[in-house]
Structures are given as C-alpha cells and as structure tokens.
Amino acid sequence: MTGQTATTRTEIGDPVGHRVRLKTMETETICGEDQSVLDAFLRANTWLPHGCSQGTCGSCKLKVIDGTVDHRASSEFILTAPEREEGIALACQATPCADLLVEPLADIADDGIVHHPLRDVLGTVSVLEDIARETRRLVIDLDELMPFNAGQYVELLVPGTEIRRQYSMANSPAETGAIELHIRRTEAGAATDGWIFAHMAVGDRVEIRGPYGTFGIGKPQEEAAILVAGGTGLAPMKSIVHAALAEDLVPELWLYHGGRTEQDLYDVEFFTDLDTRYEQFHYRPVLSEQNWDGANGMVTDAVLNDFDTLKGLSGYLCGPPAMVDAGRKVFKRRRMAPRLIHQEEFTDASDVKVS
Ligand SMILES: Cc1cc2nc3c(=O)[nH]c(=O)nc-3n(C[C@H](O)[C@H](O)[C@H](O)COP(=O)(O)OP(=O)(O)OC[C@H]3O[C@@H](n4cnc5c(N)ncnc54)[C@H](O)[C@@H]3O)c2cc1C
Known part of the structure; x- marks a missing residue:
C-alpha cells in the first residue's frame, strides 16, 4: 500500500x-x-x-x-x-x-516496502517503569490499531503545550494495539524532565502521531546485518530484532548495545535469551567506563575489534548523533558499502547543525 x-x-x-x-x-x-x-x-x-x-x-x-x-x-x-x-x-x-x-530531492522510487498512513491516535499509559539509569519504559495502549514498521517512531504531544517529541517503537510490529517506548531523561527537557519523568502516571491519556520514519530492515535481505545502538537507541533495534527473527529477514544478525556502566544496560535478559535460542542472533553489550566480563570501550570500537572486514554486510546505527557519526566511520573503515549503511540519529532541539 x-x-x-x-x-x-x-x-x-x-x-x-x-x-x-x-x-x-x-x-x-x-x-x-x-x-x-x-x-x-x-x-x-x-x-x-x-x-x-x-x-x-x-x-x-x-x-x-x-x-x-x-x-x-x-x-x-x-x-x-x-x-x-x-x-x-x-x-x-x-x-x-x-x-x-x-x-x-531524495529518490522516491517504489522501495517494495509496505508503508502505513500517518494518523493521530489516543492512548492510555499502561506501564511506566525505570529500566536503566535515567531511562524509562513506557507502554501506551492505543484506542485504535496503529500499524507500523520495525524501526519507525511516533511523536508524543507534551500536554498543555504544542511541543511534540519523537520516540521509537521498541515492540514487535505484529503488536499494533500498543506501543513500547524507551525514554532517556534530558536535563530540563520539556518532554522528559517536564513530563515523562515528572508527573506522568499509569492511566494518563496521551496524544500520539505516527508512524514516521524510514529506518529499519523493511524486507528480506541477503546480507547479514549489524545493529549498533547507544543508550535508548536500543528501542528501534529491539523492534527490528523482533521482526528480523520472526520474519527471517536476515541470514545473521549482531546487536551491539553501548552504555557507560551496567546501570545503562537494560533488557539484557531478553536479548541474552534470544542469543541462546537463535543461532543467527548475537548480542554484544559494551561498556565504556566499567571493567567487566563483557566487552569494554566505545560500542563502535567493539565492532572495529570484532570484524576484520564488513564487506558485504549491512549496518544499522541508532543513538546520539556523535555515536552514529563514529559508527559510520567504523563501517566505512571496515569496507561496508555506503549504500548498506542506515542510520537514525536521536537529534533534539539543540542539534540544529550546519549541514
Ligand atoms: C527520529 C527520532 C527518534 C527518537 N527516538 C527516541 C527514543 O526512542 N528514545 C529517546 O530517549 N529519545 C528519542 N529521541 C529524542 C527525543 O525525541 C527528544 O529529543 C529527547 O527526549 C529530548 O526531549 P525533551 O523535550 O525532554 O528535551 P528538549 O526540551 O528538546 O531539550 C533537549 C535539549 O535541547 C536544548 N534546547 C531546547 N530548546 C532549544 C532551542 N530552541 N534551541 C537550542 N537548544 C534547545 C535543551 O537545553 C536540551 O539540552 C528521538 C529523536 C528523533 C529525532
């Protein structure tokens, strides 16, 4: 459609x-x-x-x-x-x-992906929990179904304002009656500090607009894929992993998740369990400021260390703009084709940059 x-x-x-x-x-x-x-x-x-x-x-x-x-x-x-x-x-x-x-200006040739129309939907907060340092999981039950593709995002309207903020769906696209979001607090941020981490409560009504975005593995591909997430950049990756394993979209899939310390990691059991159950899925949490049994350093450097070449693989990057920039450099250094590099930057109001 x-x-x-x-x-x-x-x-x-x-x-x-x-x-x-x-x-x-x-x-x-x-x-x-x-x-x-x-x-x-x-x-x-x-x-x-x-x-x-x-x-x-x-x-x-x-x-x-x-x-x-x-x-x-x-x-x-x-x-x-x-x-x-x-x-x-x-x-x-x-x-x-x-x-x-x-x-x-960008190519709009038919990409073979089914897209879903943008709509306004109301929902009710059903889960609001702290899952990592300054990070909350928010589940919103929707009044009506909102089909989306794994990797896409919605905008939430901050109550009493005209401010809309973008958050990526983390749940499987097969579940269209609710959305799961992972949200990190921004100091003095209008949506996070002023609302989601301040007075949002289970039962609150939320105005949602979506789905938006082009990030994700939209259709089966021959190349293996590497997903690299920083912080809540894990949200769209979780949805992509759900879809990729359920629909057999890729022959092999690596998920790298970077944080400073263990307090920044979340859904570790969920991904560890998938790693055990699916031969084609590999989960690699990476810490930059804590020595532990797992990988250490910047998440993008962990990819650099693990692979001599990324020729013939595709890459998906999501998180803060600096991490995404570093990831692109690593992918190119390991000879991943630029057309196979995909990214979603979690830009915010302070990220208006010289293009
Ligand atoms: C496509 C997309 C998907 C995203 N998905 C997620 C997600 O899944 N999880 C997640 O945690 N985040 C996500 N984000 C980031 C999210 O949308 C918000 O930007 C973030 O939560 C901060 O919102 P806020 O209202 O709390 O902060 P804001 O009020 O936007 O403040 C953010 C920063 O900008 C500064 N600022 C505010 N206004 C201005 C201004 N006018 N000029 C200059 N600086 C200003 C503030 O001081 C602060 O440092 C996503 C962003 C994009 C673009």
Missing part, C-alpha cells in the same frame, strides 16, 4: 487547503495552510522520504517547482538562504501558500 502509483486526491477536512502535486508520481493531495507538506502526503499514504520530522536532519528536502511555501520554523543551517532561493524546502516544515508542484 505505497499509494504512490495511482492518481489520488485526498480531502483532509480542512476548508482552507491547497492542491499539492508530486511530480513523477502522478499523486496529489490537499494540504491545509497550517499543515506541513510531509504531514499531508503521509496522511494520504503517499510515502515521502523523511528522517526526524522536526527540521533537524534535512532528509525531507524537496524542490518547489511551482507555487510558494512558508518555511515556518526551518533553520537557516539546515535550509540555507541559497537553497531557499533555488526553491528548496523542508517537507516537514513547509506549509503551502498556494497550489504546489513539488519533487523530493
């Missing part, structure tokens, strides 16, 4: 909307004046490339061939003045001022 080949026109119920056409895909939708172009297409189940949905990664850049947009909160570092003059816009930020004809 990519919805990308047939001509479609979707009303969103917004009386003030503009017609937005996607060049080459023969697809169009109606986009409200306060709605981002990305939001309009994803709701209409037309897949557009995107990453963070908050204007920090730049993966959703598109060319506005005809019409004008309001760039809204687009940062000048991510979307430069020359780019704006050329008609480039961030699909996750730009809203239409007129009817538009647009073309994403």
